[in-house]
Amino acid sequence: MTEAYVLALLPFLAAVGAAATPRMAAIWGLCATLINLGASILLAARILSGGDMRADLGDWPAPLGISLVADGLAAVMLSMTAIVATAVALQAMSWGLVQPRGGQQRSRLQAGFWPLWLATLGALNALFLSGDLFNIYVTFEILGLSAVGLTALTGSRNSLRAAFDYLAAGLAGSLVFLLGVALAYAAVGRVDLAAVPALVDTATGRLALGLIFAGLAVKAALFPLHFWMPAAHSSAAPAASAVLSALVVKGALYLALRITIEAGAGIEVLRIALAVLGAAGMLWGSWMALRAERLKLLVAYSTVAQIGLITLAIGVADDPSTSAMWQAAALLMLSHALAKAAMFLAVGRIAEELGHDRISGLNRTDLRPGVAEFAFAIAAVSLIGLPPTAGFIGKWLLIDGLIDRGAWVWIALLLGGTALSAAYLSRVVSRCLRGGPHVAPGARRPEWRTGDVAALGLATTALALGLGSALPLTLLNGTAL
């Protein structure tokens, strides 16, 4: 479990280093991110060869102490985080934070970004590895606070207001979640994840589960509790938006998936509620994305829709001991993380070059940030779910399982959501390709930046993941149920 220890501790230590020596913050950040990537790959490889791992912290067994659990699902999530982290670090190296107001502002952004981002990374790793509900609550506290900081970092009026709403929503969500955990302790006398199956049997336990999921719904920005999210994600700096949209909401979604897996059968009402809310969020987010005028807002609303899709997948998945449909949700989370991070980084680059992010103005000038547009297009293909991307494999698994059950309503909703996502994303892609000074032979092309490399790299990974989806699926298949 050395790798797991490294994953859980290293980001925090690096965060302290970055906060203590602001001038070296980027170096701390880059080193920690690269070691984090290596550790997560090693952990995944070890799980592939040796199966699940478990470590009792301090050698105290589970109900008394806290256990770290590294299984296939955790490994997939950790690798997803590590890959996105690497790209974000690359982007942050180039300082694509919008509206630089002189050197001082920039260095404060830089000094603030790294410790907050490293703390976010540490909290996510700790969350994915944790086998204890109260411990997970503490990781959510770190995650919520540092995400608020990442939102507020640009210091614009909009971002401060969005950050405040985010803070209020996040605190309310935490409180409800904590109440759920306390009730769970009252009901079954323990708070590790092994308590979840017992919760299903009693009324108090079911109320506890309901509260836990209500808290998670706020944190994951599930419709109709998404009100804080589009503003927060669209007003942050690009690297921060990518982190918030691709990773931070995944923490709550991961826990929802984990709990539904642990609970097994017997939570039908909860599953149906999740599926209905997910479908509603998918349609509503898509509709708002269709109407958005700014590129960042479109991408942010697309996150609302995609969260809806993932929640729908969690909701319609059957009892995991008989069906493997939950793997579709995990795969969709993975592909969304990669594609959405790529998309936010690409949008950040486009906005940086053009000086604005109005969709209608994308092809008005003779400046063409082609690499970023290309990355955006590939990410869009993955989000829509066209072959051969990872998004396609996820949706395929999902629809395949639904066809077996003959659940035609859900299939229709899924296809409708897919068509809508194709519609709103093609608003951007088609404008990038349409005629005008934009695509004329004489159009200027900005130079490559590390942000372009990061966006394109992530988008390509999302594409390649579809071809190599056997790897995450093998990891997920090995997850003990």
Place this chain on the structure above:
Amino acid sequence: MSTVLDILGTAMMTAGTGFLLMAAFAFWRLPDLLSRLHALTKADTAGVALIVCGAACMTSGIAAVLSLVLCGVLVALSGATTGHLIAQASLEDEERA
């Protein structure tokens, strides 16, 4: 001996509670900040001091008595200081207005 101390302690604590009640009453009835402050600081300090003495009579052991005295001293000190600070702040606000 212990009965005498008990009676003494109960009497002092009752008196102290009376002072605190008076302070609360003054806070409720008096019209402006300075007069409220005037009543509150004195009655409060006296009330807490009496309660501390009363409690000290009813406890055994030097450590408990010492920590009670410490409580009384801290309350008296912070009451006096904050009373002064509040009055000063309100004066400054009036000058500014």
Place this chain on the structure above:
Amino acid sequence: MTQLFDALLAVGIVGVAVAALFANDRFAAVGAFMVMGFLVALSWVRLGAPDVALAEAAIGAGLTGALLLRSARRLRVEPKMCQSRWSVAASGLISIGFAGLLYAAITSVPTVPAYPPLVAERLGESGVSNPVTAVLLNFRAWDTLLEIAVLFVALVLVIVVPVSRVRPAPLGEMVVPFAKVVVPLSVLISGHLLWQGADAPGGAFQAGAVLAGGGLALVLAGAMRLKKPLQGGILRATALSGLAVFGAAAVATAALTGHLLGYPDGQAKIWILGIEAVLTLAIAATLVLLFHGSVRRVPK
């Protein structure tokens, strides 16, 4: 008699909370909030959790109140409350319904504590005899490490989020004699709480909060000038040392025993006291910095 007291306490808490919500004056709202903190601390005492009561009184009521008062002073414009009577009534009804649901849920399960027997069974191996400290610094030390990380993130937020700030001005000569008494006392009491934490209510959080109170007295008396790079730097380094040392201790234990945060046999008490000593200083420094606001000079 005690039941009457408990009932009064419960009604009082809700009443003061309502007063804090609906107070017209901002300072009155903060005052009501602080009173609520003390009543909640009392209720923790009644629930048999003196450790939590200490922390609640020191941090929940005392320091949070100080932070809120400071911010209330900063906000010049009084925000207008524009709640319709219906929304207030609706949220009141929802709250009452929810409370009823929770009450029913709580009373429907047997109230046999499941965790304390587990702790009692292994308490002898934990190195300390106060079960709360044993849980916080040994059995579930990983939780505590992450909570220190929460404090760290809060500190970073205060340092880097670019909002206009108010710097608390020294309050004048009258605070100096106050500080002369309070600061040494706070050091003494904090050391006592830290040491006592091993076998009685107390520990790093309570000791740190008390020490921070002394620190605030120093700041308000004008004796500690955090704008000076040396003083500010020392305080910031102290604040950051909490997570750094706790993390390093976790690494060291993993290297020594193979278990993260598993202390070597027979040395648990030394490790716990060492970590708690550093945490006390770090928590105090963090709280003082949270109160004071950013002291970082922007690197050129």
